[in-house]
Amino acid sequence: MTAHEGPQELEAQFEQWRQYVLRRRELQAVDADELEDHLRGSVDELVAAGLSPDEAFLVAVKRMGSLDDLSREFAREHSERLWKQLVLTGDSGSPVGGTRSRRDLWVMLGCAAGAVVSVKVPALFGLSFADDGSFYARNFTLFALPWLAAYLAWRRGARRTVIAALAVLFVLGAVAANAYPLADDSQSVVVTSVHLPIALWLVVGLAYVADDWRSSRRRMDFIRFTGEWFIYLVLMALGGGVLSAFLFNTFAAIGIVPEAFISQWLLPGGAAAAVVVAGWLVEAKQSVVENIAPVLTRLFTPLFTAALLAFLVAVVWTSHGIDVEREALLLFDLLLVVVLGLLLYSLSARDPLAPPGPFDKLQLALVVSALAIDVLVLLEITGRITDEYGGTPNRAAALGENVILLVNLAWSAWLLLSFIRRRTPFAALERWQTGYLPVYAAWAWIVVLVFPPLFSFA
């Protein structure tokens, strides 16, 4: 009985040791194999010398020395392992994960190709980028985002009702962008072009959280996704710019000017594909690369706080009222968006259980100073909305956004304060932000669907 149990127990111990080794990032499966063979050699020799398997195992492990030292030595030779590598087609070591991520790659490529085709389909009906710029401006997100949503819905295994809801919303978006008789130079065209992407992006969000759309955690994941997706898109845009520049100049050098190819095919097609590819990259590398958005937030929160406080001090010092011109409201809306972004991406990377620290206080200072500035702006602007310029779709939309962001940030400041005073848990702040997402969606849809008729297509 014991003779039978001995080897089994020893195998279990080897397995346990192996798991322990594999937890080290510096040590990979092949290293674990090699070291395990070493350990077994050592154990065999000790058993041959008369030790029991149990004792032999303990002595052999002890001889190998601490795993910390071992991994440090391995790290010196294999320093590249500390840079997490993005493996495009999944872990080759596990066949299940491999086929899954390869299928993922193909679906993504299909969706990206679909986005590229969608961009070029209107050209078949005689709509060109040069002459129908307003059509493309209104519809650009409608070419790419449905494909991104399709990819995400596929990944999440969305139910039919969710897919139907996604389809209905995208059709609604297409109707809003094209059914109203909006003149190319009207304000409503601009307002729609700005708000439709927001509305559609939140539809993509619905696809993202398709498996559990009520969950606050999943919505927070979507916020993280948005930040990383945007960063990838910007990086790809930079790369695309370099590619086009090289393409243009090298071909120009041999007397061929590929201007039409670049502006008609490469840029629009590449942009549409990049939207899908960026989404795929974020999904693929989720656990591979450290998220960038929270790192940037950490860097810029103190700087923005300092800038806003300096501005407030300057306003009080010079007692110079804020000069509210035509664009001012939009500028301060953007300021609130930036502050909200800084808040959101710090939240997204924070350990919910960690106690309040100095960074939370810094954030409170940031939010409060942004609120103070915005209140000053609103005071200046009151009354002007009803003057002879008043009542334009631009101003109504900007004012609406200001109110929405103000409410969000004011309540966030309150929650942040009670968190710092340890009255409420951190989760309350997170739930408030994720619960607020539908408000943005509702407002964006109102602007897109209701504003044009409300302002008689001005």
Add this chain to the structure above:
Amino acid sequence: MKVAKDLVAASATPMVLGILAEGESYGYAILRRINELSGGELDWTEGLLYPLLHRLERLGHLESSWQAVAGERKRKYYRITDRGLAELAEQRRQWDTVVGALKEIWHDRAPLTVHPLEGLA
């Protein structure tokens, strides 16, 4: 007596290449062989041996293959390449120089008590 760490590290490459020049082998056996050759005075750890083997493989001095031993057990065998042999020859030349110089010095030093007299003469 224990050999100092720096010296162990410096002599590690020619030692491993030298052992593998005798024929292909694997980690545990190499470690045993070094132990045997030095009468247990050279204190090699796994943290020294395996990263070194991987480095020599990366540099093309060694090549490796997994071979099945005793059922499901796999073992990674290392074999020296032509490059490795060339490196070994070069290392050997350098070590011969160092060892030769040291021997000279210690040989001269042995009659240390005689030399000062010669100097005075």
